[in-house]
Amino acid sequence: MTAVFSSEWLKLRSVASTYHAMATAALPIVLGIVWTLYATGLADERGSVRAAAPEQGFLPLLQMSLAVLGVLTITSEYATGTIRTSLVAVPKRGTLLLAKSGVVGLTMFLAAHVILFVTHATSRLMAGDRYLGFNEASFADELPMLLASGLSATALALVGLGLGAVIRSTAGAIVSVIALLFVLPGIAVYLPPPWNTRVSTLLLPNLVPQIADERLSSRLGDGFLPPWAALALLFAYPVVTLAIGSYTLRRRDA
Amino acid sequence: MVRRAGGPPPGILYGVIELHHLTKRYGSTLAVHDLSFTVQPGHVTGFLGPNGAGKSTTLRLILGLDAPTSGQALVSGRRYASLRRPMREVGALLDAGAVHGGRSAYDHLLCLARTNDIGSRRVAEVLDQVGLGGVARKRVSGFSLGMKQRLGIAAALLGDPGVLMFDEPVNGLDPDGVRWIRELMRSLAAQGRTILLSSHLMSEMALTADRIVIVGRGRLVAEATVTELTARHHSLEDAYLALTAGSVQYGGAR
Incomplete structure (x- = not known):
């Protein structure tokens, strides 16, 4: 297992696409600086503004970049045929996917939190x-939101990996991740109430405010899940997707 | 080097590839039909058959990439997937193109080596052995087909295995490379290893192989030594064409 883990770690480090996706994931830091410059400019004119926190506003960009990276760790092997070489070297398919999950989980957890905390601190x-609106709460009050955001990006990367194992095509898996991240939440908002809030409560991006015990949005109001349940559901997303991924990887011909 | 200390376990044919009534069905197509033969150590065994005869499928079945519909394939008396460090027992080149183009030759091999606890010194060794030492740090996407074949052969040799399988390794090689492969195959067999080699180049096969297995439409057509085949027919090519006359069909396998 350690041997396969170290191999997967090298696989992730040794291709340029990893660094490209990481650079995109780190864009919130740059965008956060631009955003704060704009907000401070306005505040200097008007005295105070109510701007959104950059680490929350640009969170979807981080989530999406890391999810794409999670997808690529397995679909790039299918696209090139390397998956067969990998499975000849590691015939225990569950072990291969577990090692990939470990590497993706740890790397994305670290990357997401570094990016979020740097974005938070610089702004x-x-x-x-x-008074910019987003800098009034104390760090201790903001910590749950920051941690929940980082966990959600990590969970999405793992969901991407699991979907990649099931779908095997890069395009197909990325479309599924985008559906989960943007399309479904967008559709759910327009369901007739109270169904819009009921459905939205369960969608992955909406778990972040619920874990931090905040409302979903002004339109949807409060979610139905207490923080611990939202956190449990956030863990369930990758666990279920990876379990299905592992099952299909073991069952199908490579 | 090939034989383990203490000798082979009693009753097990160490280094022997055995196929027992191997059958693989893809939907309505029988890619491999009740195929039984054995490949012995110390020889180069040529694996011949028309396109779509089931050669590559058979190799995938031996390596556990595809699951047989019925029957079984054993290496040294065991299923490939049950080997703990398979690269140390079996080396295989299936598809030279199955490499992530963005990775360097060295990193590609090191990723594989790590899974089977093979050190980086061995990676450098096999790169030199196949003549890629000078381009080890170059990305594989810039490699010619011949160079990718050499990289695939390096991967197969990584674990210094007693059993080696090569699917069309001569494709894309220059005359120099063709002769190099011929001599490599013969020297590996002379060391007591089991070599299963598929190719469409009959003249080359006549020079390299000692034994021949011919398949057509997924069934065994002939299993004989090169000497036996050339005694009955004018050349190995004539023998092959006469034996496979009734079994040329396309689209039999994936």
């Missing part, structure tokens, strides 16, 4: 003592 430092 608060730049804001200084101006």
